[in-house]
Amino acid sequence: MKETIIYxxxxxxxxxxxxxxxxxxxxxxxxxxxxxxxRSLLLDPGGIEIFSSMLACVTRHSDPSExxxxxxxxxxxxxxxSLGLWDKATPHxxxxxxxxxxxxxxxxxxEKIQYCGIPxxxxxxxxxxxxxxxxxxxxxxxxxxxNVYDPKAKILMSGDIGAALEPHGSPMFVEDFDxxxxxxxxxxxxxxxxxxxxxxxxxxxxxLDIKIMAPQHGRLFKGADVKRFLDWFEALEVGTGVKDxxxxxx
Amino acid sequence: xxxxxxxxxxxxxxEQAFFVSSAVVAGRLLTVMQVAKEISLAAKNAKAIAExxxxxxxxxKPITDFIDEMGRxxxxxxxxxxxxxxxxxxxxxxxxxxxxxxxxFLHAASLLGEHRRAEVLQDKAKEIEADAERQKKEVRxxxxxxxxxxxxxxxxxxASGVISTRSRVEAVSAxxxxxxxxxxxxxxxxxxxxxxxxxxxxxxxxxxxx
Numbered sequence: 290m291k292e293t294i295i296y297x298x299x300x301x302x303x304x305x306x307x308x309x310x311x312x313x314x315x316x317x318x319x320x321x322x323x324x325x326x327x328r329s330l331l332l333d334p335g336g337i338e339i340f341s342s343m344l345a346c347v348t349r350h351s352d353p354s355e356x357x358x359x360x361x362x363x364x365x366x367x368x369x370x371s372l373g374l375w376d377k378a379t380p381h382x383x384x385x386x387x388x389x390x391x392x393x394x395x396x397x398x399x400e401k402i403q404y405c406g407i408p409x410x411x412x413x414x415x416x417x418x419x420x421x422x423x424x425x426x427x428x429x430x431x432x433x434x435x436n437v438y439d440p441k442a443k444i445l446m447s448g449d450i451g452a453a454l455e456p457h458g459s460p461m462f463v464e465d466f467d468x469x470x471x472x473x474x475x476x477x478x479x480x481x482x483x484x485x486x487x488x489x490x491x492x493x494x495x496x497l498d499i500k501i502m503a504p505q506h507g508r509l510f511k512g513a514d515v516k517r518f519l520d521w522f523e524a525l526e527v528g529t530g531v532k533d534x535x536x537x538x539x
Numbered sequence: 540x541x542x543x544x545x546x547x548x549x550x551x552x553x554e555q556a557f558f559v560s561s562a563v564v565a566g567r568l569l570t571v572m573q574v575a576k577e578i579s580l581a582a583k584n585a586k587a588i589a590e591x592x593x594x595x596x597x598x599x600k601p602i603t604d605f606i607d608e609m610g611r612x613x614x615x616x617x618x619x620x621x622x623x624x625x626x627x628x629x630x631x632x633x634x635x636x637x638x639x640x641x642x643x644f645l646h647a648a649s650l651l652g653e654h655r656r657a658e659v660l661q662d663k664a665k666e667i668e669a670d671a672e673r674q675k676k677e678v679r680x681x682x683x684x685x686x687x688x689x690x691x692x693x694x695x696x697x698a699s700g701v702i703s704t705r706s707r708v709e710a711v712s713a714x715x716x717x718x719x720x721x722x723x724x725x726x727x728x729x730x731x732x733x734x735x736x737x738x739x740x741x742x743x744x745x746x747x748x749x
Contacts, residue, residue, distance in 0.1 A: 340643050341644075341646040349654060353663065373640075378644070378663065398636070
């Protein structure tokens with residue numbers, strides 16, 4: 290699994306992805322880790338199938354006992370179906386995830402890890418130096434959904450927002466935004482259900498100072514591409530599955 | 540159906556199959572429960588006939604009480620066995636989860652190669668494997684207890700064979716109620732044979748995984 294350090298000033302943001310050992314037929318995912326001294330946070334640590342690769346990557350940076358916190362943006366299997374295994378690796382960790390998904394996520398196995406439900410309006414998490422904000426992103430695409438914003442590193446981990454479906458081994462960062470749009474359009478139109486929720490999120494996120502926007506699939510956006518993304522997303526009509534259905538019935 | 544089941548079982552290793560086979564046993568016991576209820580119903584029916592027959596079926600009355608008691612005991616036993624079978628299945632699932640987790644930890648350690656923390660993951664894998672071993676022993680213990688409980692039902696059903704023979708004999712002296720009481724005896728006989736078949740099948744299923 291490829292590792293990229295995307296921030297390294299007092300603490301680190303590390304991205305793991307593009308796993309060559311990943312079984313065929315499962316969507317490629319980006320996992321993140323914030324290593325902050327004796328405390329580390331895993332963000333959307335992924336599914337069961339990539340657990341071994343992830344554990345090996347994470348262990349290169351930190352002893353498993355120092356993984357004190359895990360964040361799951363929502364309940365999907367590619368986000369957190371490995372929870373039952375992390376429960377054995379990091380039994381003292383806390384899982385921060387939308388409160389509405391607790392009863393669902395526990396189905397993945399959560400005997401020892403403590404589930405800390407994030408309220409709908411969001412909340413904050415302090416590691417050592419890192420002070421993180423859980424930013425509401427409900428209905429994008431999950432009905433209970435959060436992003437993680439780090440005001441010091443100016444990184445927004447945006448979950449499925451900004452995701453792209455790409456062939457294996459694609460670069461880590463968007464290089465040509467206009468060319469990248471075609472890889473994102475269907476994903477956002479079909480997976481995101483609500484224009485209202487989308488516009489609400491865009492307004493909220495425009496107020497943040499973001500250098501890197503890091504989605505859970507595909508490439509990361511940096512610099513001016515973050516604003517380009519927000520403009521593109523604001524103009525995009527989402528929830529097209531219903532419309533497509535209506536036109537095929539006509 | 541049997542072929543499908545055999546194929547299904549063959550796709551699992553012995554340890555893995557336990558969580559399936561014990562759940563299958565729990566499912567099959569629901570049928571035993573239904574049949575035991577039929578026995579209880581037959582006992583109540585026999586009681587009513589014996590009441591109507593009065594003195595002609597005097598010797599039949601204690602038998603009906605016995606049948607009723609046997610039916611109720613079977614139901615109680617099946618409830619307990621069902622809980623036990625599900626307990627075996629749960630423990631077997633936990634064993635499987637521990638074994639799988641241990642394998643994944645070892646794989647992660649091998650990916651780390653010479654890294655100093657590879658040992659941390661190997662130790663963790665050993666710890667989890669020890670949990671799996673403990674769980675495995677517990678599964679075996681629980682499975683043995685399950686077999687003992689199934690044996691008790693088997694004994695009950697063996698007794699019912701004697702009862703149905705006795706019922707047929709007593710029915711002969713019940714004159715015009717003879718036919719009704721014969722039907723009751725036959726129902727009990729068939730029901731207990733069916734239960735014996737299922738129990739035998741359940742025992743075989745568990746033994747295959749022991």
